[in-house]
Amino acid sequence: MSNQIRTIVKASIRQAAHIEQIRLRKDLNADALFATMRSGFEKIKDHRPGQVKHTLADTLMSAFAMFSLKDPSLLAFDCRRLDDPDNLKTIYGMATIPSDTSMREILDPVDPTLLRPLFKDAFRPLQRGKVLEKMVFMEEGYLLNLDGTGYFSSSKLYSPACLEKKSRSGKITYHLQAVGAAVVHPGFREMIPLCPEIIRKQDGTTKQDCERNAVRRMLVKLRQDHPHLKFIVNEDSLASNAPHIRDLRELGFRYILGVKEGDHKFLFEYVDQAVEDGQAVELVLPDTKKEEISHCFRIVYHAPLNKGNQDIRVTFVEYWEDNPKRKKPLRFSWITDLSVTPDNVYQFMRGARARWKIENETFNTLKNQGYQFGHNFGLGKQHLSEVFVHLMMLAFLVDQIQQLCCPLFKAARKLYRTNRSFWEKVRYHFYGYVLKTMEELYYTLLLARRRNLTS
Structure with missing residues (x-):
């Protein structure tokens, strides 16, 4: 034609x-x-x-x-x-x-x-076309969600790259995992996936690779690819440890990291004491759409990460939803190096909770909506x-x-x-x-x- x-x-x-x-x-x-x-x-x-x-x-x-x-x-x-x-x-x-x-x-x-340069080739027009600017979150930074996921597991098939998991009965399961990264924004359903990092048996070693090592490799490469972009790394509670925070600081990343009381007893005791001493910022914000719902916040500044790393000071943010229709209220806690105030804490919470996008909007989409990630x-x-x-x-x-x-x-x-x-x-x-x-x-x-x- x-x-x-x-x-x-x-x-x-x-x-x-x-x-x-x-x-x-x-x-x-x-x-x-x-x-x-x-x-x-x-x-x-x-x-x-x-x-x-x-x-x-x-x-x-x-x-x-x-x-x-x-x-x-x-x-x-x-x-x-x-x-x-x-x-x-x-x-x-x-x-x-x-x-x-x-x-x-x-x-x-x-x-x-x-294949890594192709992710930059596709990313560049988003910068030139001013599309990326719409996804700025806080302090001129972009939310960067990181998480690991498995994409292959078998007790029979394997390759030299496969990790091995041995059960108590001696059965070996071979598997492969990857760390995914995506630029997200709480106001956008879409995200911008970046180059993944594979968790695999590294060449020249018999040691098992792990998610922490893969994340470290990913962040180094990401900073090389985008030396001037301001990223706010958003991760779960497994990432809220001193070595990782020091890596983030060294590479110039800001962070929002989940924390759990069972893993950070010293930090939560410090927060409780700050609340008792009147040194915490506490506020309640009404929901703009549903009158029966209130958003409750507690902010503690300059809190020590843990007993062994008191030199690492963080801002602690706790959020829970007061909703009479819920038997158990939603409750979340994070540490961050962002400047969180009563004026922006609601925006901060929405971004922190957008961490689920890496699991639901990325991994679940890849596995269940036609891309066949698990195949x-x-x-x-x-x-x-x-x-x-x-x-x-x-x-x-x-x-x-x-x-x-x-x-x-x-x-x-x-x-x-x-x-x-x-x-x-x-x-x-x-x-x-x-x-x-x-x-x-x-x-x-x-x-x-x-x-x-x-x-």
Whole structure:
């Protein structure tokens, strides 16, 4: 189909659907972001000498396309590759598409750290386009949620990268985990995922890796990638320890860390004494929507972290919700180095409680809404599973950017109740029509929906 005919078809689609042309942002739409991914893949040197049937860039783009289209497995993607490769090649910019076996063989030796620059490539237009500024939280900083999650576990399958867990009966379970990071804001449903850090058996050592070490590696790399961005690290109570806080300070990160009384007895006793001595700030704020609910706060400044690290002074913030309909009130406690005052403590609480977004809006979405994060696409003998995790997270990043910035994507997504049903329709039209761009596909979705509503 020529460009002229295609333009006429696009215009007729909009006219038939009574849809005005939606203006897309230059670098923040699907087709532009796919081109960014393709350009980044082409910069990675192929580890195979001589001429090859499938270039590394094509292979990486094929795997990215699989996650982008939410195909449930490599086998499903391979079947579609054989049925109708035209749109895959045209829209994702591939010359050839490898089989599932070839894809695994080609990607297994790829060092996943080579994919890290692509997260910056996708992040940069958000900064240039002033989109990131909308997500500033407090003190010109961005909330950065960190958490670990498992993505593979088996008593039979394993790779050299797998961690091992031995039960009392002697049974060994092999597993892999990752630390995820995302820029979030309590006022936004969307988040901006950053490059993950894999928890795996490190090369040259027999020691087990752990989440704490992975977080430390992630923060060092993150500061190298974004030396000037102000981040406020938001983590659970496992992170509220002196070595981690010293790492955060050294790297220039602010922090909000959960604390529990059972783990910080000395700190909570200090807070109780401060309350008794009248040195705590206590206030109650009415809920703006429900009269029966009140938000209660207690702030203690310059509190010692624990008995052994009294040189580390923090601001302690406690929050509970007074709601007569709840048998057990919601109650949370945090430590922070932010300047919390009665004027901003409610905003602080909303940001601190937004930590759940890394679990619900990120990990649960990846596992349960089409990305198949818990599915084993292949362990390989070197880095295969890690490469797949990075490519999956890149696809998720592209989707989140579209959801934040692309009005056409948002209009098409709004037509469907769930992400799963939306992506089912995307795949149906992707493999059922000859298309040149994702822009055409989204307009096709709008037209199809319009016809269903008017028929």
